[in-house]
Amino acid sequence: MTVLSLTNLSKRFGSNHVLDGLELHIKKSEFVSILGPSGSGKSTLFHMIGGLLTPDEGTIALNEEKINGITGKISYMPQSPSLLPWRSILDNTLLGQELQGKTDESRAKEMLKVAGLGEYLNAYPHELSGGMKQRAAFIRALLSPQELMLLDEPFSALDELTRSDMQQWLLQIWEKHKPTILFVTHNIEEAILLSDRIVILSHRPAKIKEEVIVPFSRPRNEQLPLSEEFIHFRQKLHKLLQEENKQS
Amino acid sequence: MNTALKKGWRPILVLLLLFLLWEGIVRFIEAPSWLVPAPSLIFQEAYNGWSQFAPHLLSTTSLSLYGFAIGAAVGLAAAFCLHMLPFVRESVYPLLILSQNVPVIVLAPLLVIWFGFGILPKVIVITLVCFFPITVAALDGFKQTPADLKHYMKMAGATKQQLFWKLELPAALPGIFSGIKISATYSVMGAVISEWVGARMGVGVYMTLASSSFRSDRVFVAIFAIMILSLLFFLLIKLLEKLMVRWKWKEDKAK
Numbered sequence: 001m002t003v004l005s006l007t008n009l010s011k012r013f014g015s016n017h018v019l020d021g022l023e024l025h026i027k028k029s030e031f032v033s034i035l036g037p038s039g040s041g042k043s044t045l046f047h048m049i050g051g052l053l054t055p056d057e058g059t060i061a062l063n064e065e066k067i068n069g070i071t072g073k074i075s076y077m078p079q080s081p082s083l084l085p086w087r088s089i090l091d092n093t094l095l096g097q098e099l100q101g102k103t104d105e106s107r108a109k110e111m112l113k114v115a116g117l118g119e120y121l122n123a124y125p126h127e128l129s130g131g132m133k134q135r136a137a138f139i140r141a142l143l144s145p146q147e148l149m150l151l152d153e154p155f156s157a158l159d160e161l162t163r164s165d166m167q168q169w170l171l172q173i174w175e176k177h178k179p180t181i182l183f184v185t186h187n188i189e190e191a192i193l194l195s196d197r198i199v200i201l202s203h204r205p206a207k208i209k210e211e212v213i214v215p216f217s218r219p220r221n222e223q224l225p226l227s228e229e230f231i232h233f234r235q236k237l238h239k240l241l242q243e244e245n246k247q248s
Numbered sequence: 249m250n251t252a253l254k255k256g257w258r259p260i261l262v263l264l265l266l267f268l269l270w271e272g273i274v275r276f277i278e279a280p281s282w283l284v285p286a287p288s289l290i291f292q293e294a295y296n297g298w299s300q301f302a303p304h305l306l307s308t309t310s311l312s313l314y315g316f317a318i319g320a321a322v323g324l325a326a327a328f329c330l331h332m333l334p335f336v337r338e339s340v341y342p343l344l345i346l347s348q349n350v351p352v353i354v355l356a357p358l359l360v361i362w363f364g365f366g367i368l369p370k371v372i373v374i375t376l377v378c379f380f381p382i383t384v385a386a387l388d389g390f391k392q393t394p395a396d397l398k399h400y401m402k403m404a405g406a407t408k409q410q411l412f413w414k415l416e417l418p419a420a421l422p423g424i425f426s427g428i429k430i431s432a433t434y435s436v437m438g439a440v441i442s443e444w445v446g447a448r449m450g451v452g453v454y455m456t457l458a459s460s461s462f463r464s465d466r467v468f469v470a471i472f473a474i475m476i477l478s479l480l481f482f483l484l485i486k487l488l489e490k491l492m493v494r495w496k497w498k499e500d501k502a503k
Binding site for chain 1: 396397399400401402403404405406410414415418419421493495496499
């Protein structure tokens with residue numbers, strides 16, 4: 001079953017042609033990553049799916065309902081944790097639900113405990129480390145009632161070790177809850193490790209240059225990036241991306 | 249509270265030294281008390297004349313509180329309207345600044361002519377003095393809401409109302425409190441000025457009577473009373489701030 005359908009999506013800002021006839025379909029419980037050269041319109045695409053921008057042409061459909069320019073249809077995790085500093089961690093994770101209506105405190109507590117944040121339910125965000133804050137931000141998105149999660153380079157501000165911890169954590173939690181995720185990153189390894197399918201965007205105006213299915217079975221672990229197949233696959237993607245970067 | 253005591257002794261010591269210096273100079277040059285009363289004389293007068301002065305002080309205190317509450321409410325309401333309606337903000341904001349350029353001392357008698365000697369013209373004067381710092385601080389606070397938080401809220405589907413109540417208002421709270429602190433001290437000044445122009449009771453009245461009969465010691469008693477009252481208001485708001493913006497206070501402490 002298709003959750004998100006982007007059909008023939010185009011966007012211009014004046015003479016700047018950002019997206020050109022982009023097509024993308026995401027099935028339920030699929031983890032799709034978008035890789036693209038910087039400035040390839042990834043954030044424009046996210047803003048359109050989030051409803052902050054409307055496409056010039058084409059449709060965005062969520063479960064076959066057209067959502068062009070409608071906000072509140074997706075849950076979102078940004079690059080910075082964006083936790084509200086005056087709310088406790090528990091209240092922060094409830095925010096996504098709160099904006100849509102009902103809150104479920106016991107479920108939030110449960111998930112925070114599983115994520116190792118059980119002792120921090122009543123702590124303020126500034127008392128947490130970068131990785132912990134991102135975990136709370138992810139739980140906030142996961143608890144939101146919307147079916148599709150948009151993750152916008154969520155780990156790019158973290159140091160290498162925390163980042164790889166977070167990737168493992170995300171893999172585990174994804175196995176358990178199987179949310180539908182659209183993930184933006186510019187880290188190839190991260191994209192392969194996490195996703196079912198990787199979409200490579202072309203240089204501006206962006207369209208889909210290539211879609212590849214990640215050939216590694218789940219559950220995956222931290223050993224996978226060390227295998228020969230993984231390295232080959234990574235090189236293949238690297239080449240594809242490089243071709244695009246050269247044009248910019 | 250302990251830290252307040254630890255740090256508080258320094259300004260108190262300076263104040264004491266100033267009083268001693270003042271006392272010394274007045275005695276040394278043998279200044280007449282109607283010209284410059286010595287601090288000892290002022291304190292004496294404050295003590296002896298307390299029963300006479302207290303009702304005036306009480307009247308001014310309640311007038312200040314009353315005016316301040318209305319001024320703060322008007323200030324917050326104005327900020328809310330201007331923030332929610334950008335078109336109104338653009339057309340009215342310059343006028344707000346102009347409203348602060350009208351000298352209160354000139355305006356007060358006019359208000360008495362229009363509204364009589366009751367409480368209304370006094371409250372209007374205090375409101376005029378009080379609302380502006382709060383409106384400006386709140387508007388700035390709303391505007392300076394961190395962009396990443398705002399972006400998250402919008403992407404997560406917050407409505408304009410939710411954006412305001414859940415993000416912009418709490419984010420602006422520290423700034424709003426700075427404005428309220430300024431307004432709280434202004435309110436006492438506004439009350440005294442409004443009493444000068446026409447009232448039966450109040451520190452302003454007491455002051456006018458004292459200065460017209462060359463009782464400089466009483467004028468100083470009134471001045472000190474105004475200062476202490478302003479300071480008390482300030483501390484009260486500060487306490488309230490600590491309770492309401494606890495997260496900020498904790499965050500700053502952690503740094």
